[in-house]
Amino acid sequence: MTTIQQRQDEIIANIAQAAYNQPVLSNGFLFEGDVRDNFYYASYLFAASVDPTITFEGDRNEAKDKAEGVFLHLLEIQDQDPASSTYGHWPLNLRPTPQEASKNTLPVELMGSLMVYFAQRYQEQLSEALRVAFDNTLRHIYDSNFYRKPLTSYGHHEAKYTAAKLVFGQRYEDAALIRDGYESLQLTLKRVTANGMTEYGGLPWFWHWVQAFTCAWQLIQDTDIRSELSRMLDYLWSERATFYLGGAWIGPHARIWPHDMPKDTNVLHDYVQYGDFKLPTHMPRTEYAGFLAYEAPAQTIQTALHRSSVPVEIKRQIPKQIGQAQHENDHLHSYVYVTESFAMGGMWERIREFDNEQHRWDIAFPLDHVQGVNHAYFFHPDLEQPEGDLRHQSEYTEVLFHKQVIMASYSIPEDQPGYIKGCLPLGEWVESPSGLFGRVGNALIAVYIQQPYHREVLEDRCFVTSRGRTNAVVVECLDQSNAELLSIRDVQHFAEMMTDKQPTYGENNTITYTSLSNQTLLLSGDPTKEISKRIDGEVIDFNSYTIA
Template sequence: MNGQEQRQREIIRAVALKAQNQPMLASGLWFHHDIRDNFYYASYLFAAAVDNEMQSLLVNPADEKKKAENVLRIVLELQQQNPEQPLYGHFPLNLNPAPELANPHELPVELMGSLMVYFYQRYKEQMVADLSKKFERTLVHIYRGGFFRKPVQMFNHHEAKYTAAKIIFGQRFEDQELLDDGIASLKRTMERVTSQGMPEYGALPWFWHWVQAFTSAWELTGEPVLQRQLADMLDYLWRERALFYLKGAWVGAHSRGWPHDAPADRNVLHDYAQFGDFPLGDYMPRTEYAGFLCYPAPQDARETALEREQPAEVRKQIIKIDTGEEIPLHSYTYVRKDYAAGGILERVQEFDNEQIRWMVSFPVTADNSVNQLYFFHPGEGWREGDPRHQSEYAEVLYEKNRILAVFPIPADASQQEVIGILPKGLWFMEEAGLVGQVQNCFVSIVIKGRYEIVEHEHCDEVRLQGDPAALAVEVWGLDEATALGIESLSAFTERFRKASLTVEPSISGRSGFIYKGIGN
């Protein structure tokens, strides 16, 4: 058993124990907020209960197996199995106030459908007969419902799952036309992302939906040529992940993300299974199938992700097409062994305006504490406590370990404050701004404007105003600082006191920066 397999078993054990100890609701399920979490927890508990080595961790393996089977039964029975009804073959999503009253929703089957085929194929011999029959019937209804019978247009995570499902269900039900459509869709998707980039850059958890869907198809196909094509897609995905990987963190700009993705990287299970170079905390907001599915990343991707002794600059052009026109975006990320800095140059409206345009990232820690540092002006969708949803009022410049940003906020904007997120560390307020140490790094933030700091349990928040507000973030690993003759935070602070930032309008009307920083 290799390290990857051992880490997957660690994930299975951890989630199975959570499932064992999670109180059951009167409905016989663990959760009503999302049907998928019931399916995932039941899958892990079942897997542990039938594993000879893991059974000893459970209080009563036979009872836990029955519990998992009962949850799986309920989940399967909630499928819309009447072909005359809307969303035939689908499942409800939110089960409140009662599962039997919940209406079918288009999302759950996108991911669960392919994973159900994988789980059933892997564990059908250990299922009781009636559950096995329910799985068979459920998969028939998914196939007949045909959620995946859609063309590839936007090359997003939905279509990635449709493509994988076409292949999986086309093979399972010997539907050659559907299988051919899946193979053609796979080819088109591969050509598009390798030539023009993934439109959903840094999007979590949706990137992992690509990985899970295509890994399921790769595991389930027995046709060597098709498996090689799927492996090519997975090689691409893991090489893309490796470029923006730093010890569990997803560095650089994010086009989308859930609250647990910002300001802390917590959607880390797939990274942990693949790379394992950071501690796995107890908080697991997206268990999904990281314990079951893990295509081994190509060696060059592993080397990129794990060997960070030499700095790397990652430059990408991404063509956005979901806005109705092709919009070229340019990203830049600078990655070292203790931090990464960068983001995307242009601002573009993203789905639900969940974009985080730039950040400084630090490695993930065992306590899942905040590991991202960034500033933004709140835009559409923003609310207190949700540090996403940025406005268009920001101009940025990236150069290696430096990020310069100015926020030309109109006087009539309802929100005049810029918000900054600081990971916990040693922070000091100086005349020029903020200076501190986070993990193995010194950080300086030269600030133009008036600001205050609000302390929270997991991070500190900066509230900044100016006309315009502006800042220059500079981060140095301790070994880099030592090479500059800076061997302590106090010495770094002395250097910081000489830093300055000037913002001036340029001929183009955009802001110009004059920055004197630590490395000058």
Template sequence: MNGQQQRQTELITIIALKAQNQPLQGSGLWFHNDIRDNFYYASYLFAAAVNAETQVILDNPSDAKKTAEAVLAKVLKLLQGNPEQPLYGHFPLHLNPSPEQARPHELPVELMGSLMAYFYTRCENELSEELKEAFKTALKHIYLGGFYRKPLQLFNHHEAKYTAAKIIFGQRFEDRELLEDGIASLKRTMERVTTLGMPEYGALPWFWHWVQAFTCAWELATEPAVKKQLADLLDYLWQERSLFYLKGAWAGAHSRGWPHDAPADRNVLHDYVQFGDFPLGEAMPRTEYAGFLCYPAPEDARRRALNRVKPVEVKKQIIKIDTGEEIPLHSYAYVTKDYAAGGIWERVKEFDNEQIRWMVSFPVTADNSVNQLYFFHPGEGYRDGDHRHQSDYAEVLYDKNRILTIFPVPEHAEQQEIIGVLPKGTWLQEEAGLFGQVQNCFIAILLKGSYSMKEHDEYHQVRLLGQPAAVAVEVWGREQAEELGMNSLSALVERFRTASLTLEPEAKLTYMGVSSPTILELTCNLIQ
């Protein structure tokens, strides 16, 4: 058993114990907020119960198996199996006030349907006859329902799952036309992302939906040529991941994310299985199938991710096509063994306005604490405590370990304050700004404007007000800092004793005595 397989067994064990200790509701399910969590937890509990290596951790493996089968059976019964009804072949998503009243929803079957095909194939011999027949019936309804029969347009995570499902169900039901459609869609997807980039840059958990869907198809594929095409795409996906990887963190800009993606990287299970170079914390907001599915990343991707000896700059162009027109975006990340910094040059309004323009990332820690640092002006969708929704009012400059931002917030804007999120650490407040030590790094944050800082349970929040406000963030690993004579936080403060951040006429930024062109002009020059 290799390291990846050992970590998968570890996940199966941990999640199976969570399932065993989770009380069932009156419906016979564990969760009503999302039907998929019932399927995932039951899968892990079943897998642990039927494996001699893992069943020893359960109180009663036989009872655990029966519980898992009972939950799986109840999930399958919630499938819309009437071809005459809307959303035939679909499951409900949210089950309150009762599962029986819940209506089918288009999302759950996208990922869960393919994973059900995988689970049935892997565990068929251990299933009871009744549950085996229930799975066969459900998979037939899912196939006939055809949720995947949609054209490729946006090359997003939804369409990635449709493509994988075409291959999985086309093969399973010997539907050659569907399988060929899936193969053609796979080829187009590969051409699109390798030439124009992934439009959902840094988007979690949707990137993992790509990985899960295509790994599932790869595991089930029987034709060598199809398996090779799937392997090529998975190689690309893990190469992409390795570029922005730092011990469980995802560096740089994020086009979308859930609250557990910012300001803390907590969607880490696939990274943990693949790389295993950071401690696994208690928080597991997306258990999904990381414990079952793992395509080994190419060796050069693993070396890049795990052996960050020298800092590297990652520059990419991405073409967005959401609006029907091609919009070029440019991302930048500076990745070292202790931290990463970077973002995206252009502001673009993403779905639900969840773009995070830039951040400084630190390795994931065992307590799943906040490991991201960034400042932003709140925009549409913002509410206190949700740090994903930013406005248009920011101009940025990225230069290795330094990020500069001007916030030209107009007077008519409802929200005037800039919000900053800082990880827990040691922070000193000075007139010029904030100086801190986080993990193995020193950070200087020069601020233009008046500011205050408040400590929360998981992070420090900064409120900055200026006309306009500006922020300069500079970060060093301990070795870098010591080379510059900064071997302590007090030495860092002393180095910046006379530093200031000022804004000159025509929005020119002066930093450490150097006057730049306007940030927008400099941005255009750098990305050409």
């Protein structure tokens, strides 16, 4: 097993090489789409150019000059007019030109504190011109006061403001700002430990929490504040470990991007912390995983890396948040069933969250167990869903979760798209009129679909569609050891056995299914009737769901 430092060096080497090979655009930048990528890639390139222990194929002097050139162009386009409403800010994208692009509040939130870290770490190796430019830029960030905002939603923006208060307060010896940041940190930690994070599984937001507070922890000298930052980071990594399986993020998500689903590719911080999967060549969000590191407590790492052979159920209450209005006594409920080979579950309640990106339910597999995507799920698409996107689910779904079974019913109105979409990992699959039966990694999976379906095998996934305004999907998973106990020989044998167990579909969109563990599950999903969700006749009890 490699060390955290070795894994960080591997990331630095890979991204630095990519930056070295990336042509400089006519405007002096490497990227136009997101200004922050220029900062990240230039940072990695500079780090490799001045550290002979980092593997690097190229001229290090040339690499350093290239990195400094990108930095100078980047710092030059900051709004440095104190009278401007966007004082201290950068454009997010650089079109039509870096000078004409409109300024945005997002880049400085995270990039500002990271710039302090970079300028401090490499102050001896920076050229005089770049050192002066960084000093100038950081002073404008501090004077802009972008971070001087009260805590209201306890979300990722305020986490970054809190870290910035501490970082810039220390740099400019602003005792009042440090005190504000410390109080904000204490209030935030108290809030999330007592109530949970409203941004559950919120990628990439969660990593912004981790980066912001790790950056502050690595810079802050005050021992009391650093201890509180440690407690915050211990909490964050405990949360991550709970919902971790071999690089996969298991359970429901408040928000996902295409690089989070149906394949986990925003994995660099996981790789640095755990290192139990191969570093991917495609790294869509490089950010600062190669520089920032906080080693999680031993028990947390144990939880993440050594899943027991005995499956566990994770039942959580999550505070509901709609926009900026937070309701402390109004909770959502998430459920995840975790084994060594797969994890499955989701969110019992539907809520329309930011950008309508709630990911309701799925089955997740460890990254190194599959080729291509590592999540399996179905959903009814929202009217606003872009073509080809596998996110943005509608509200017309009812779900039931119990151990290795997920049931989902879809009652779709006439004014909505009359079909459901599904994504399955590549594997060994058998098709039958009632559904699909396959082996994915070390798991067997049965997918029953009420209406006729069409499966298309793509390069990295199976894409499934099924038409019908009343539809349902029932999924049951089985790990290798349980398959052996049932004397299942192969996928074909599994398909034959499971075909005889298909669900019963009744009136009012009622689905009844008896699992391999001989438990009878009932889901009535007709929104015009009383919704019923029962396991062996018993209604689901949410009293056992906890904050942590």
